[in-house]
Amino acid sequence: xxxxxxxxxxxxxxxxxxxxxxxxxxxxxxxxxxxxxxxxxxxxxxxxxxxxxxxxxxxxxxxxxxxxxxxxxxxxxxxxxxxxxxxxxxxxxxxxxxxxxxxxxxxxxxxxxxxxxxxxxxxxxxxxxxxxxxxxxxxxxxxxxxxxxxxxxxxxxxxxxxxxxxxxxxxxxxxxxxxxxxxxxxxxxxxxxxxxxxxxxxxxxxxxxxxxxxxxxxxxxxxxxxxxxxxxxxxxxxxxxxxxxxxxxxxxxxxxxxxxxxxxxxxxxxxxxxxx
Numbered sequence: 001x002x003x004x005x006x007x008x009x010x011x012x013x014x015x016x017x018x019x020x021x022x023x024x025x026x027x028x029x030x031x032x033x034x035x036x037x038x039x040x041x042x043x044x045x046x047x048x049x050x051x052x053x054x055x056x057x058x059x060x061x062x063x064x065x066x067x068x069x070x071x072x073x074x075x076x077x078x079x080x081x082x083x084x085x086x087x088x089x090x091x092x093x094x095x096x097x098x099x100x101x102x103x104x105x106x107x108x109x110x111x112x113x114x115x116x117x118x119x120x121x122x123x124x125x126x127x128x129x130x131x132x133x134x135x136x137x138x139x140x141x142x143x144x145x146x147x148x149x150x151x152x153x154x155x156x157x158x159x160x161x162x163x164x165x166x167x168x169x170x171x172x173x174x175x176x177x178x179x180x181x182x183x184x185x186x187x188x189x190x191x192x193x194x195x196x197x198x199x200x201x202x203x204x205x206x207x208x209x210x211x212x213x214x215x216x217x218x219x220x221x222x223x224x225x226x227x228x229x230x231x232x233x234x235x236x237x238x239x240x241x242x243x244x245x246x247x248x249x250x251x252x253x254x255x256x257x258x259x260x261x262x263x264x265x266x267x268x269x270x271x272x273x274x275x276x
Contacts, residue, residue: 001081001233002036002217014152018072019130020078032071032072032073032075032141032144033071033072033074033075033221034072034073034074034075035050035073035074035075036252040143041151041172041174042074042075042145042146042147042148043075043143043144043145043146043148043268044074044075044076044077044152044268044269044270045072045075045076045077045120045121045140045143045144046077046079046119046120046121046122046255046257046266047065047068047076047077047078047079047119047120047136047140048079048081048118048119048120048122049062049065049078049079049080049081049116049118049133049211050060050081050083050102050105050106050111050112050116050117050118050119051080051083051087051088051115051116051260052082052083052086052112052115052116053082053086053093053095053097053194053195053196053197053207053209054086054087054088054197055086055087055115055116055197056095056197056198056199057115057116057199058115058116058196059196059198059204059207060102060116060133060199061116061118061133062080062116062210064133064134064136064137065078065080065118065133065136065210065211066078066116066210067137068136068137068140070261071137072140072144074088075140076140077255077257077269077270077271078210078211079186079188079212079213080188080209080210080211080212081099081102081212081213081249081269082097082099082212082213083098083102083103083105083106083111083112083115084106084111084112084113084115085112086112086115086264087112088141090200092125092195092203093194095194097192097194097209097212097232098146099213099214099215099216100216101186101213101215101216101220102213104220105119106246108220109129109130110130110198110217111130114130116132116133116226117131117132118130118131118132118133118136118274119131120136120139120143121143121265121266121269122142122259122264122265122266123263123265123266125139125142128247137188139201147174148174148208148268149173149175149177149267149268150171150172150173150174150258150267150268151171151172151174151268152169152170152171152172152176152256152257152258152268152269152270153169153170153172153270154167154169154170154205154254154256154270154271154272155167155168155170155272155275156168156254156272156274156275157200157275158243158249158274158275158276160172160187160276161204162192162242163209163242163243164235164240164241164242164243164249164255165239165242165243165274166239166240166242167185167217167238167240167254167256168236168237168238169183169185169236169237169238169239169256170234170235170236170256171183171225171229171234171235171236171237172232172233172234173230173231173232173233173234175231176228176229176230176231177228177229179227179228179257179260179262180224180226180227180260180261180262181225181226181227181229181259181260181261181267182216182218182221182222182223182224182225182258182259182260182261183222183223183224183225183237183256183257183258184216184218184219184220184221184223184256184257184258184259185216185218185239185254185255185256186213186214186215186216186217186218186254186255186256186257187213187214187215187217187241187247187252187253187254187255188212188213188214188252188253188254188255189212189214189247189248189251189252189253190210190211190212190251190253191208191209191210191224191248191251192208192209192212192248193206193207193208193209194207194209195207196209208265211253214244214247214252215222215241215244217239217241218239221259221264222257222258222259223237224261225237249274249276250276252273252274253271253272253273253274254271254272254274255269255270255271256269256270257269257270
């Protein structure tokens, strides 16, 4: 009887442990995970995470953005934008990751007064345009399945000798649009190692900053593109810029967007690694 009881106990423990192991045959729920290589264009959503290396809650917002990216995949175009006095350099935080573009956006939307905050397609959700990170996923969930009105492609060529990049942005219109549109082009760099404060923790010396805005090739809100376009129209814009010495050429991405000139709302976006 004692042996039987031991056997039952071991069997019960085995069953419990098995229940904690993910079933390898269980299908993964990818219903929200967009695939930009599919046969139809998908809605791209520009998520701007406004941050700073002395903002103790900003790493938590950055984690939220990565979770959203994991769930919605190619639907998400993430950018980390350092702004405000918490992004100022000092003896401990010697890098200045602020940009003229970030400063202009900060002044326009009054962002750095309450970091971390985010903009999603630079449009309002529940009456607010500046959103705390706990609202980002809900807003993205309302946008990702909306059919896109424009499909953007970004192609680039890098000249290693001159360190110049030539970028062509092509916008194919999937609907008639009778509004003034701007086109924007940003350069971002991923995986920058630099100190970061975190609430309840000592400064993280080797923190990995993701999707950091390095420079805007256009103005902060984009350049004039078209005043109207019809279904099937394909309109292109070319830009040339130089890669700066402190950038890691292997971690650069080009982020393009089409926005409404008046409202600043992002209609569609796209990102591609720099072609070397």
